[in-house]
Amino acid sequence: MRNPLSKTITGIQPSGIRKFFDIVSEMDDAISLGVGEPDFDTPWHVREAGIHSLEKGRTFYTSNSGLKELRQEVVNYLERSQGITYDPIKETMITVGGSEAIDVALRAMLDPGDEVLIPQPSYVSYVPCTILAGGTPVSIPLEEKDEFRLTPEKLLAHITPKSKVLIMPFPNNPTGAIMEREDLEKIAEIVREKDLFIISDEIYCELSYKEKHVSIASLPGMQERCVLINGFSKAYAMTGWRLGYACAPQLILQQMLKIHQFAIMCAPTTSQYAAVEALRNGDADIERMRNSYDERRRFLVAELRKMGMDCFEPYGAFYVFPSIKRFGMTSEEFANRLLREEKLAIVPGTAFGDCGEGFMRISYAYSMRDLKKALDRLRRFTERLQAEKNV
Known part of the structure; x- marks a missing residue:
C-alpha cells in the first residue's frame, strides 16, 4: 500500500509544549506552570449570556462571518481601545479562536515560496501554519538584551525580495515582551x-x-497592510469557548472568509452570544484579572531573581522567560530533570524556536498558592544544581 500521508504534514514536528503536559497528567502530585490558560472562571454574566442563548433555542448556524451583533461589538471595542475604525460587514469576521484566524490569514495571503518573517521566540503555530500554507518561514532571532523586542536592524537583516508577511506577536508568548509606540513606528x-x-x-x-x-494597525498607513487578530481566551478567561476574530482590508478578508466557509462554516453560536456580553460589559472583569496577573508577575520575577536566575522584566501576557544558561545544560535537559526530580513542569524555550535555547517559559496564570508551592520545588532544584557545580 502506498503512503497515505502528506510529506508536508509528516515533516512538521508536534508541539514542543504538549509532551510535558502529557507526562504531568499521569504523574501524581505534579505541578504544571506551563499552560497558557487563565485560572479564572469565565465571568458569570458572560456564562449566563451563553446559557440564555441556549435556553432561547439559539442553536442555529450564524452567518459565515459571525453574528452581525458581535462583529459590531468587535468594531466598537477596537475603536474605543485603539482608535481604529473597521467596517463590521466587510472587514470583520469571527473565527474559532485566534488560532484559526492565523491559519486562514496565512493561507489567504501566501503563494508557494513567499517568505513569512517570524520574530522568535514566539507562539508555536506560526511556523507550521506558514508551511501548511505553502510559505517559507524565516525566523528573526530576538535577544534578551533588547528585551526580546523586534528591532529595525534585525528586521532589515532578514528581509529579502521574497519577503511578504511579517508576523507581529506582541505582547509576546513566551517571553512577555511588549512593543511600545516608538518601537512600532520604526517597524x-x-x-x-x-x-x-x-x-x-x-x-x-x-x-x-x-x-x-498600542496596535500597529493604528499607525499611519498600516491599517491597509494589516490583519489584526484577537480573541476572547486570554482577556476574558474564555479558552474553552474557542472564539476569536480578524479585522482586515476587504480585499484580504474576503479571501480569508472563503477559506473559513469551506473549512469551518461558522464559529460556535453559543460562544458568540457570550462574547457579545463580554465586549459590552466585561471591562471590569479584564481589570480585575489583569491586576491579579500583575501581582503574580512582580512576585514571580522577584523570587526568580532571589534564586539567582537571570530574568528580564516582562511587561505583557502572563509568562516570564528566565535564563538557565548558568547551569550549563540545555533547556530540554533542565525541563526533563526538573520534572523527574521535583515533579514540576515548565516549558523549554526551544519549544518556541531555536533561539529560545537557554531559557524556560513559566506561566503565572496560576494562583499565588500554586506559584509559591512550585517555586519551593524550583528553589530546591536550582540549589541542588548549584551544589553539583561546586563539587
Whole structure:
C-alpha cells in the first residue's frame, strides 16, 4: 500500500509544549506552570449570556462571518481601545479562536515560496501554519538584551525580495515582551518602505502592565497592510469557548472568509452570544484579572531573581522567560530533570524556536498558592544544581 500521508504534514514536528503536559497528567502530585490558560472562571454574566442563548433555542448556524451583533461589538471595542475604525460587514469576521484566524490569514495571503518573517521566540503555530500554507518561514532571532523586542536592524537583516508577511506577536508568548509606540513606528516605516504586510497577533493586548497596548494597525498607513487578530481566551478567561476574530482590508478578508466557509462554516453560536456580553460589559472583569496577573508577575520575577536566575522584566501576557544558561545544560535537559526530580513542569524555550535555547517559559496564570508551592520545588532544584557545580 502506498503512503497515505502528506510529506508536508509528516515533516512538521508536534508541539514542543504538549509532551510535558502529557507526562504531568499521569504523574501524581505534579505541578504544571506551563499552560497558557487563565485560572479564572469565565465571568458569570458572560456564562449566563451563553446559557440564555441556549435556553432561547439559539442553536442555529450564524452567518459565515459571525453574528452581525458581535462583529459590531468587535468594531466598537477596537475603536474605543485603539482608535481604529473597521467596517463590521466587510472587514470583520469571527473565527474559532485566534488560532484559526492565523491559519486562514496565512493561507489567504501566501503563494508557494513567499517568505513569512517570524520574530522568535514566539507562539508555536506560526511556523507550521506558514508551511501548511505553502510559505517559507524565516525566523528573526530576538535577544534578551533588547528585551526580546523586534528591532529595525534585525528586521532589515532578514528581509529579502521574497519577503511578504511579517508576523507581529506582541505582547509576546513566551517571553512577555511588549512593543511600545516608538518601537512600532520604526517597524512600520520599514514595512511601508519594503511593501510588506502584517499579521498582528494581539491576543494578549489587554494584559499589558507598563502602558496601554498600542496596535500597529493604528499607525499611519498600516491599517491597509494589516490583519489584526484577537480573541476572547486570554482577556476574558474564555479558552474553552474557542472564539476569536480578524479585522482586515476587504480585499484580504474576503479571501480569508472563503477559506473559513469551506473549512469551518461558522464559529460556535453559543460562544458568540457570550462574547457579545463580554465586549459590552466585561471591562471590569479584564481589570480585575489583569491586576491579579500583575501581582503574580512582580512576585514571580522577584523570587526568580532571589534564586539567582537571570530574568528580564516582562511587561505583557502572563509568562516570564528566565535564563538557565548558568547551569550549563540545555533547556530540554533542565525541563526533563526538573520534572523527574521535583515533579514540576515548565516549558523549554526551544519549544518556541531555536533561539529560545537557554531559557524556560513559566506561566503565572496560576494562583499565588500554586506559584509559591512550585517555586519551593524550583528553589530546591536550582540549589541542588548549584551544589553539583561546586563539587
